[in-house]
Amino acid sequence: MRKAGRHFLQIPGPSAVPDRILSAISQQTIDHRGPDFAKVGLKALNGLKTIFKTEENVFIYPASGTGAWEAALVNTLSPGDRVLMFETGHFATLWKKLAEKLGLKAEFIEGDWRGGADPDRIEAHLAEDKGHEIKAVCVVHNETSTGSVSPIAAVRKAIDNAKHPALFMVDTISGLASLDYQHDAWGVDVTVSGSQKGLMLPPGLSFNAASAKAMAANKTAALQRSYWDWAEMVGPNKTGYFPYTPATNLLYGLNEAVDMLHEEGLDNVFARHARHGAAARAAVRHWGLEVLCATQGQESGVLTAVKMPDGHSADAFRASTLEHYDISLGNGLSKVADKVFRIGHLGDFNDLMLVATLAGVEMGLKKADVPHEEGGVQAAMQMLA
C-alpha cells in the first residue's frame, strides 16, 4: 500500500535534497573537456571555498566521504607515520581503522562518546612527543554518531601550545554548511567533507581543503596514491577542469547548493541549525530521555542522539516509527547500537519540519510503548514561537 505524503528523512545525512538541487542535477550532462564546462568547474571550486572559508586549494572527488578521508591521509603521509586521533565516536573510530589499513600508526585518545575532542588531552599527548614523530592530528568536527561537536579552534590552539608541527586534519563531513567552519582562520591543514549533509546534495561527491603546509607535505608523502592525488588536480583545476571525468551532474547540484546557502546567508544557516538543536533537546528532555552528548556547549545543531531507556530497543522503536509515521531516524552505531537513536535536523529544514520530526518521535514513542512524558513537541514549540 502506498504511503501518502512526504517521507521525513531525518537521519543525520543524507539530508532531504531540495527540489532546486534535484532539478539542477537533472540537467543534461555536458562535455567535461568543452569550453562551457570551465564555468561549471570554476564555479564549483570557487563556491566551495566560500563554504570552507578558505582561499587555499579545495579538491572535489567523485566519491563518498570515506574516499575524502582516505585522500587526506594518502596525500600527506608516509607508511608508518604516527597520527593522533581522538575517539569522539563511531566515525572517529572508522577513520582510525582506515589509517591503520593504509599502514599508518594511529594513536587513539579514548573518549566516552559524550562530547567532542578534548584539546587539553591532545596538548598533553603532543607535549610528550618530543621527537615530533606524530605527523598529523585528526579530529572529527561534528561526530555524526553522537551529536557532539569538537572545538576545532581550541584544538588548533592546543597544537600550537605544544609547539608541535603535526598537520591538523579535520573531518567536517556532517558539520560543513550547518555549523560554522573556518578552514583558514582556524589553521586547519586538511579539511574533509562530503555532499550529502549540510550541502543538501545526494551522496557522490566528497572534498578536501588543503593548506599550503599540507600541499608541501604532498610532495614528500610516500603513501601510494593516484585517484586521490592532489598533485594531479591542481593544474586542471586552475581553469575549472579535472584530471579525470568529474561527476558533472552532481557539480550542477553543488553550484545550486552554494547559491542557496548564500541566499539564506551562512550565518543564518548556522543560527537555524543551532536553534533547531536547542528545540530538539528541549523536547528530548521533556520526554524524560537523555541526550547522548553530555558536554555542555558541544551539543550539535545537526543531529540529536537520544539514549533509549533501558530495556527498550532503539532499533525496534525506529522500525515501528518508520512504519507508522513514515519517518527515518538514525540508528545507534557500534558501541551504542540499539541503545541510541539519532534525530537529524540538518540541511534544507525549517521550524515546521522540525515540529513534524519531533512529533514523529513522540508519537512513535507512544506507539512503541516507550515510557515518556508527553508534551515534548509542545516544549519545542515554546522555543520556536
Next chain:
Amino acid sequence: MRKAGRHFLQIPGPSAVPDRILSAISQQTIDHRGPDFAKVGLKALNGLKTIFKTEENVFIYPASGTGAWEAALVNTLSPGDRVLMFETGHFATLWKKLAEKLGLKAEFIEGDWRGGADPDRIEAHLAEDKGHEIKAVCVVHNETSTGSVSPIAAVRKAIDNAKHPALFMVDTISGLASLDYQHDAWGVDVTVSGSQKGLMLPPGLSFNAASAKAMAANKTAALQRSYWDWAEMVGPNKTGYFPYTPATNLLYGLNEAVDMLHEEGLDNVFARHARHGAAARAAVRHWGLEVLCATQGQESGVLTAVKMPDGHSADAFRASTLEHYDISLGNGLSKVADKVFRIGHLGDFNDLMLVATLAGVEMGLKKADVPHEEGGVQAAMQMLA
C-alpha cells in the same frame, strides 16, 4: 533572504503536488494525433471513471474548475431555464452568478455557510414546482469556502421524493478523491471537478461526468457552446483522442495520480482525510476557537475553516504566519472575508505534515497575539498516535 525547507501549502487547493506527478508532467510532449497518444488518452478517461465511480461519460477540459462549471450548464440547459441552487458558501454563490451570467434563472436557497445543502428544503422547493419548470438542481459537495459537506445521496433522495425530473448537478471540485463520491450510485447527472485538489495535480484540467439523462439533455440544450460541447468530445474520446489539442503533460500527471490513489486504495484515502479532519478540529477546539462548520456530521476532511476571535484580522494572522512559519493558509471569502482562515489538509498528506500544519497555526496564533489555549497540536497528536 531565502527561506529554508519546504513551504507548507495548506490552502484547500491547489494542494502540494507530489514528486511523482511533477516528474510525470515534465515528460516530453507527444503528438496528440499519433498512435502512442491513444494509450495516454484512454488511460486518463478510463482512470477518471474509477475515481468518479461512474461507467458513464467523463469529459476532460484543458481549463480551470470554473470552466467545468460552465460546461455543466451550457451542455444541458437553455436560455431562461430555471435552476435551483443552494447557498452553502462562496463557491455555491459563484456558481449561481455564473448561471445568471449565462442567462439562466437561478433560484437560491439561502444558507448560513455553516453546513451543507439541506435535502428537506430542496425537496420542499421542488415540491412547489408543480410544472417542473426547474430544469436542474445544483449542489456543492465539499464547499471549499466553509469546510462543510453536503449529503449528496440524500439530496438525490429529496429530488426523487419530490418526483421531480430536474437534472441533478454536483460540484465536487474540492471533494473528489478526498471524500467518497459515487456519480452513478448516487444518481448524479452532471458532476463537476478539477485537478488541483484531491487529484494532487497542478491546476489546468477540469472535468465533467455526465449521466445518460444529461447526455440526452445535451441534444436539446440551446445554450450556445463550442469549446465545452460534450457532443464534440464523445466521438474522439472513444479511441482516446480529443477534438482539440489536449493538455498532454497534465494528462501524464492525471494518469500518475490515478495510479497513486489506487496504490493507496480509495477507501484508505477517504479514511485518511476523515481522520485528519477530526484531528484538525480537535486542535481548533483545544485552542478555544470555533470551527465554521456547525453541522455535526458535515465537517469536511478536506479543510477546516476556523473563525477568528472578534477583533482579530484573519488576513493579518495569515500574513504573519506565512512570514514566520512559511505556511500558506486559505483566506475567508466574501461574507466571511478576514473573519475566517482555512486549513487545507488534503491531497498527498500524512500525519506528520498535519502536525506541522497545526503547529504552524498554533505558533502563528502566538506570534500574532491571538488569544488561544496552547496545546492544540498535542491534542491532535492524541488522536493520531
Next chain:
Amino acid sequence: MRKAGRHFLQIPGPSAVPDRILSAISQQTIDHRGPDFAKVGLKALNGLKTIFKTEENVFIYPASGTGAWEAALVNTLSPGDRVLMFETGHFATLWKKLAEKLGLKAEFIEGDWRGGADPDRIEAHLAEDKGHEIKAVCVVHNETSTGSVSPIAAVRKAIDNAKHPALFMVDTISGLASLDYQHDAWGVDVTVSGSQKGLMLPPGLSFNAASAKAMAANKTAALQRSYWDWAEMVGPNKTGYFPYTPATNLLYGLNEAVDMLHEEGLDNVFARHARHGAAARAAVRHWGLEVLCATQGQESGVLTAVKMPDGHSADAFRASTLEHYDISLGNGLSKVADKVFRIGHLGDFNDLMLVATLAGVEMGLKKADVPHEEGGVQAAMQMLA
C-alpha cells in the same frame, strides 16, 4: 521493443519542449492568491506583451487555442453579427464553423489552400458592405494546415482602404514567436495564440491580445460569456492575479519561454525559422515533390506542407516513417487529407535537427517506395552551411 534515442516530434505543434521549460513546469505549485504569485503572474502578462509586441491588454486562459478563438469572438460580437473570414485552409475553416456555432453569420472568401489571405479580395468584399454590417475580419496568420502565411499588415491596409470599421482579428496560434508579429504596429484588434508552438510550451495555455477598440466592443458585445470574459480578467491581472485558478505550472513554463526567446533575440528566432523553411523547401524541390504553398513570399518558416505524388497515401508514408525512423510528421487535414504531409520546423530547433528531420523524410520516402530524387538532405545542407 524500446526505440533508442530521441523521438523527432516534427508536427507543426506541439513542438518539442526544451528541458528548461520542462524543468520550469515541474516546480512546486504555489498559492495563486498568495504574495509570491504576483511576481509569476505579472512576469507572464508583461512578458507575453513583448512577444505579441503590444502595450495593450493580453489575456491568458487555461485552455487550448480553440478556446482563445472562442474568446476572441464572444468578447466582441453579438448574436447574428456578420464576420468576414478567409479560407486559407483547415484552421480558417474550423474558426468559421466555430463562429457559426456561436450564432454569428460568417462570410467566407474561398481560397485554394495554397497561399495566405488576399488583401485585395478582402478590400473588395468590405467595400461592398456600405452599411458596415460586417463587424469583424478574421484572418489566420500562419495557416498550420498548409504552411502559408497571410500578409497581416497588408490586410490591415485593405481594411483601412475600404474605410471599414470592422474589428480585425488574427489567429497566430502557430505563428507567434516563430514569425514576426506586431499586434500594435499592424493595427490588429484581437490576436489569438497558444502555448505549444513557437512558445515551446506543452499545450494548455492560450492567449488573446486586445486593442482599445476591442476592449470597447467588449462592453456591448451580447454573446454570452463567463469563462472567457475579458472584463473579469482586467482587474485581477493588474496586480498579477487571475479571476479563477490559473494553470500555475504552465505559467512557470511561459516565463521561462519568454526569457529564452529574448536570450536568443526575437529577430534571431525569426531569421532561424525563415532559414529553416527555405532549406526545407530546397529539399522538397530536390526530391521532385511539390510544396503546398504556391504563393511566392508566403511560404511559412514554421512548417512545410508537401504534396504526395498521385497514387501514394501520405498517411501510409507517415506511419511507415514513424515506425522506421521514429519521427512524427503532420497529416493532411480535411480537403488535403492523405494527400499532404507536413514537416514542422518550429520552436526550439536548430540546423542539425532540421537535417535529421529532412533525412527522416527522405529515408522514409525510400522505405515507402515513394518516387523521389535522392539528395534533398544534401541540398538543404548546402543552404545551411
Next chain:
Amino acid sequence: MRKAGRHFLQIPGPSAVPDRILSAISQQTIDHRGPDFAKVGLKALNGLKTIFKTEENVFIYPASGTGAWEAALVNTLSPGDRVLMFETGHFATLWKKLAEKLGLKAEFIEGDWRGGADPDRIEAHLAEDKGHEIKAVCVVHNETSTGSVSPIAAVRKAIDNAKHPALFMVDTISGLASLDYQHDAWGVDVTVSGSQKGLMLPPGLSFNAASAKAMAANKTAALQRSYWDWAEMVGPNKTGYFPYTPATNLLYGLNEAVDMLHEEGLDNVFARHARHGAAARAAVRHWGLEVLCATQGQESGVLTAVKMPDGHSADAFRASTLEHYDISLGNGLSKVADKVFRIGHLGDFNDLMLVATLAGVEMGLKKADVPHEEGGVQAAMQMLA
C-alpha cells in the same frame, strides 16, 4: 546569445543522458541503511550482472572510471608485480601510468593506435615469461581514443595457449552496453567499466566485475587499499547495501538504464551500434578522410576517430563546428592531439541523430575550409535506409 535546439553531445562519452534516466536520478534520496534501500541496491547489483554477463561479483563505486582502473589493480596485485599491457591508445597508456604510479612494473607492448590488442604478440610475450612473474594481462576492449576494438575472447585464448596463470583484466569503460561483452564466457578475471558511456548515465559511478580467481587474489594482494577494497563490499552487497554511503541517485539512474537496455534487447543495442559505426565510416570515406582504426573488423561501433588532413588543425575544426552547429566532437589525445577528431555514436542514439551528427561534421568541414568530398551524409543515409 542563446543557441536554439538540442546540443549534440557527440564525444565518445559522456553520452547524452536520456530523459528517463535524468528523471530517475532526480528522485528524492532515501536512507541508504533503511529497508527500502535493499531493493534499490539489489536491483543495481543484479542488473549490472546481466550487462557484464556474469554470475560472479560486481562492485559499484561512487567514482569515475579511473577509480575502477585503480580498484582492479589494488585489489589483486602486490607492489612490484609485473603486469603486461598493450598500447592500443591513450587510455591504455594512462592505465599503464596508473599501474606504475601504484608501484607495479608495467610491460607495454607497443602499438600504432590503429587497431586493438594483438593476441599473437601477447601470447608470444607470455610464452617468454617461463617463471610466470607476470601477474596480470591488461587490455582495453574499446579504446576510446582511437575507435578500435580488441578481440577479448582471442586474447583469452592467447593466454591459455601460453598456459600462463596471469589474471586477465579488461577495461570496457566505453564498450560495455554498446558492444557485446561477456565477462564469464570470455574468461575475464577483472572487468572495469563506467556509467557515462553505453549505460547512458551521468559520470559518477564505476564498476568492477571479478572472477573467483580474482577474488582469491584479493586475499593475498599486498597493495594498500581501503575505499576500493572488494573484501569490504562483499558482505553488505549480499543484501543490497554498501560499506559506505553509495551514490543513491545515480543508482536510481543505473536501475533505469538496465531496464531500458533490456527493453530494447542487448542484441539490438549491439546491432544498432555496429550499424551506426558502419554508416559513420561510410561517410568518412566518402569525404575522402581516413578512419584512424586501420584494422579491418576492429572498427568500433561506439565512436569513429577520423584523421585530419595534413595542414589542418583538428581542434580548430572542432571549435568552429561547435560554434556553428552546436555539436561537441571528441579531441585527439596525446600522440594524435590536434590530428584526429572523434565522432561518438553511442548510448541512447538513433538513425536520425546519427545523420544529424554526420551533417554537423560535414557542414563543419565546409565551414572550416577543410578539403572534402560533399555527400558523406547521403552515403550514410544509403546504409541506414
